[in-house]
Amino acid sequence: MRTSDFDFELPEELIALEPPAERTDARMLHVGDGIVDRSVKDLVEVLRAGDLLVLNDTKVIPAALEGRRLPREDHDGGPAGQATPAEAPRAVSQNQGVVVEANLIEHLEPREGRAHWRSFARPGKRLKVGDRLDFRGLTAEVVARNGMETDILFDVAEGDFDGALMKAGMPPLPPYIARKRGVREDDRERYQTVYAREAGSVAAPTAGLHFTDELFAQLEAKGVGRAYVTLHVGAGTFLPVSTDDVSDHKMHSEWGVVSEETAAAIAETRAQGGRIIAVGTTSLRLLESAWNGEKVAPFRGDTDIFLKPGDKFPSTDLLMTNFHLPKSTLFMLVCGYAGTEEMKAAYAHAVAEKYRFFSYGDACLLEKKA
Structure with missing residues (x-):
């Protein structure tokens, strides 16, 4: 077939x-x-x-999360303040925090007692291991990247994650709905x-x-x-x-x-x-x-x-x-x-x-x- x-x-x-x-x-x-x-x-x-x-x-x-990548201390291997004049606007923009969307797709084994999830994150190409994320007060760290998938380690304990997610997350509507008209209460x-x-x-x-x-x-x-x-x-x-x-x-x-x-x-x-x-x-x-x-x-x-x-x-x-x-x-x-x-x-x-x-x-x- x-x-x-x-x-x-x-x-x-x-x-x-x-x-x-x-x-x-x-x-x-x-x-x-x-x-x-x-x-x-x-x-x-x-x-x-x-x-x-x-x-x-x-x-x-409520597996759909929206937030920002927190400002990085470095840009292209060095502190943002040491960027060349040509690089400076880009460095400032980076440090304002990139908007990030993440849809949780798989519950992974906790690490150090913390909630650990695989996700589809956008824009994935703007994320790298070690980046810090803030989803409306639910903070996390990027711990792995593999193609379309991004592994996220949250700062909350595994046992407290469900309650935190209920506050920070939204329903994971199919992409063809979410991108057309957004997600509502x-x-x-x-x-x-x-x-x-x-x-x-x-x-x-x-x-x-x-x-x-x-x-x-x-x-x-x-x-x-x-x-x-x-x-x-x-x-x-x-x-x-x-x-x-x-x-x-x-x-x-x-x-x-x-x-x-x-x-x-x-x-x-x-x-x-x-x-x-x-x-x-x-x-x-x-x-x-x-x-x-x-x-x-x-x-x-x-x-x-x-x-x-x-x-x-x-x-x-x-x-x-x-x-x-x-x-x-x-x-x-x-x-x-x-x-x-x-x-x-x-x-x-x-x-x-x-x-x-x-x-x-x-x-x-x-x-x-x-």
């Missing part, structure tokens, strides 16, 4: 920069024997008594599921953004159950496939848990003839990682599973997800789940009908292709 096989035309105006007015206002494209235009509220009609929703209860941390609530409880993600499990307590109550009244898994979503969610041959792509690794309780609920649902509905590709990837050849078993650890056309999906019957980027691993996943030609037709229909794409966009409900 070639990466180009999963390309499609997407008008820029269909990329959602704002969430819907209400979470359940989103549209939902139902893909099964055919294509049906629905809304998220229609889940109450589509799902059956005895079905089980499996949701990812990870919580997005209301994103703290809207870029988080209503059932989030296990902190650790640097991107939201976006299919879950459509649910409300009221919708859950309606589904429960119908007899639809709920179970939870935890998969901490990493920055690899935003990374493009850079290889021509799909099989050459190395999938990012993420940490997840399927509890004994959830594994038992899935087994009981199966035994009673109910269907398993994965809410989000993160939930699906974790359930497939926990599949032991016969059933979904308890699981705890890292997974780098890459699901694509040709793979089997024994753990679930339906998948609820948002619309994904062209040539992305997530579009490959849904093509594997519901059929490549079926998903290309569904996405063409969605474009024609002006569905809203990506994280703050509309949803799909996909029936697994036999």
